[in-house]
Amino acid sequence: MKGYKGFVLARCNVGAKQEKSRSLGKGGYEMNQIKKIVQSKQMVTFAWIIGLVAVWEIIASYVEKTKRTPDNVLPHLYQIVESVFSPDLVNGSQTAIQIVLSNAGITLFRAAIGFVIGTAIGFLLALLMNMFTAAEKIAFPYLMIIQMIPILGMAPIVLAITKDIDTSRIVIAAILTFYPVATNTLAGFKSVEKEKHELMYSLAARKRDIYKKLLIPSCMPYFFTGLKISAPMAITASILVDTLQGGGGLGCMLSQSLKHAMTIYVFWQIVFVGAIIGILSYALMTLLERLVSPNKKAKR
Amino acid sequence: MVGMKNTNDMDNSYLNNDMSATGEIGSEITIENLSIQFPDKDGGAPVVALQNVNLEIKPGEFITLVGPSGCGKTTLLRTIADLQQPTTGSVNIRGKSPREIRKEKKFGIVFQNPVLYDWRTVRRNVCMPMELMGIPKKERTARVTKMLELVGLYDFGTKYPHELSGGMQQRVGIARALAIRPEILLMDEPFSALDEFTKEKLHVDLLRIWSKTKKTIIFVTHNISEAVLLSDRVVVLSPHPGRVSAIVDIDLERPRGLEIKDTDKFNALVSKVRNSFEGV
Numbered sequence: 409m410k411g412y413k414g415f416v417l418a419r420c421n422v423g424a425k426q427e428k429s430r431s432l433g434k435g436g437y438e439m440n441q442i443k444k445i446v447q448s449k450q451m452v453t454f455a456w457i458i459g460l461v462a463v464w465e466i467i468a469s470y471v472e473k474t475k476r477t478p479d480n481v482l483p484h485l486y487q488i489v490e491s492v493f494s495p496d497l498v499n500g501s502q503t504a505i506q507i508v509l510s511n512a513g514i515t516l517f518r519a520a521i522g523f524v525i526g527t528a529i530g531f532l533l534a535l536l537m538n539m540f541t542a543a544e545k546i547a548f549p550y551l552m553i554i555q556m557i558p559i560l561g562m563a564p565i566v567l568a569i570t571k572d573i574d575t576s577r578i579v580i581a582a583i584l585t586f587y588p589v590a591t592n593t594l595a596g597f598k599s600v601e602k603e604k605h606e607l608m609y610s611l612a613a614r615k616r617d618i619y620k621k622l623l624i625p626s627c628m629p630y631f632f633t634g635l636k637i638s639a640p641m642a643i644t645a646s647i648l649v650d651t652l653q654g655g656g657g658l659g660c661m662l663s664q665s666l667k668h669a670m671t672i673y674v675f676w677q678i679v680f681v682g683a684i685i686g687i688l689s690y691a692l693m694t695l696l697e698r699l700v701s702p703n704k705k706a707k708r
Numbered sequence: 709m710v711g712m713k714n715t716n717d718m719d720n721s722y723l724n725n726d727m728s729a730t731g732e733i734g735s736e737i738t739i740e741n742l743s744i745q746f747p748d749k750d751g752g753a754p755v756v757a758l759q760n761v762n763l764e765i766k767p768g769e770f771i772t773l774v775g776p777s778g779c780g781k782t783t784l785l786r787t788i789a790d791l792q793q794p795t796t797g798s799v800n801i802r803g804k805s806p807r808e809i810r811k812e813k814k815f816g817i818v819f820q821n822p823v824l825y826d827w828r829t830v831r832r833n834v835c836m837p838m839e840l841m842g843i844p845k846k847e848r849t850a851r852v853t854k855m856l857e858l859v860g861l862y863d864f865g866t867k868y869p870h871e872l873s874g875g876m877q878q879r880v881g882i883a884r885a886l887a888i889r890p891e892i893l894l895m896d897e898p899f900s901a902l903d904e905f906t907k908e909k910l911h912v913d914l915l916r917i918w919s920k921t922k923k924t925i926i927f928v929t930h931n932i933s934e935a936v937l938l939s940d941r942v943v944v945l946s947p948h949p950g951r952v953s954a955i956v957d958i959d960l961e962r963p964r965g966l967e968i969k970d971t972d973k974f975n976a977l978v979s980k981v982r983n984s985f986e987g988v
Contacts, residue, residue, distance in 0.1 A: 612812075
């Protein structure tokens, strides 16, 4: 806690120096400084972090006093950080972080395959729905229903069909991915201005060229919005479906840890590693978008 | 191959068509008894956008359609471009229908908005129509360079549209329309969204480009002074229903510069056009 406060104060000082060099009159200087600090985005982030840490620690201390199980289910943050670097083996051969990372690899691999399949299906579906109005009318309202079924309800059905837990994990990641991709891409196709279509018409462009040169490039921002929504979703779904059966993966370890078959620190490490992977998957999509649409980079 | 055709062939190709149905030698576009009605959305009487329009446009002529909103000037342009179908009457372009001419890719269209593809650089925007026409890459590159030099944007070839000003974007649109070597250039209020200074600069540019390329230009505007400055003839359209109420010959000498706007003759012509409107 002290560390955070010190850091915040240091930031204030830096801000004050910058302000001093810029502002001419001394009057209103204090007000401006305060306004600036309150408005800065980093300050808001810091306030959130400090708030969350404080709440966490208060509850952790409370839980510590009333503990009934061998491990404190809500450990202090420093204990979690410690556990990451702890060399103690938790299942006979691996440390906690080794377990988490190796299983994260398994989960991420399944999520990635599902995500790629789902993206391909979603994009093709959007193309079909845009090309044939009938396809849109038949498919679009019902696609939403698939999205409404809870994953945990869908998982046993998919498992019964595929008869293989690993395959069904991939299938479910794909199912969750395709819908945001399909709807966003379709919205992208529909958003193309009438004049751009008229330009293509006046040039007697073939349908293939209209898609290649106009519709597909202009739907890219929408397509990537879909990817940014579904990438973390595919990972979350993958972890969730892991919990249903064995065979490795973050979800498996997560449920074992929660049932005290393994130390609780594995659970908390998974929570944080999962969050980091989710954020990274989003960042990866942003990076991909910049590679695909170079004009976007200049805009920001 | 159509696209490869040099503009100098224009007169020859016209002569090849002198057996056409109209038989009107010396006319590039013939519009006869053209009426256009739009069905009323609430089931009422149809809206008459254009009523009984007759017009002949000569090859290489700079003609302006001028009128207030609702006079059907854009509808008339769109009908020539095959973006709108006539209710009755016909548009004949060298003995062919607008559709045939469109399929031959002989229209260059400049819209009110630049309609640029923001994911393409300036060069690749100008290049796009030529890609559709299957023009070889070497030829495309050469033409893009030439067109960008013509509109004064050679140094901006690698920029993206959002990095350019409105006037520059519109010039890219003009370069793109000219790059396919169209025989008819259709311009739908291309400068109406620009400020007065940029507009005047583009007027000078357009006059220069036209004198170099000798295309037939049909230019739609609601700005009378712009119409008089640019064109050989001004077609005055009046609204409710949209109709041609006068055609004013602009016999100002060419080449024209902005200084011509200060002459009495110019102002007399502006007044003449203004006084030709009916029911406004």
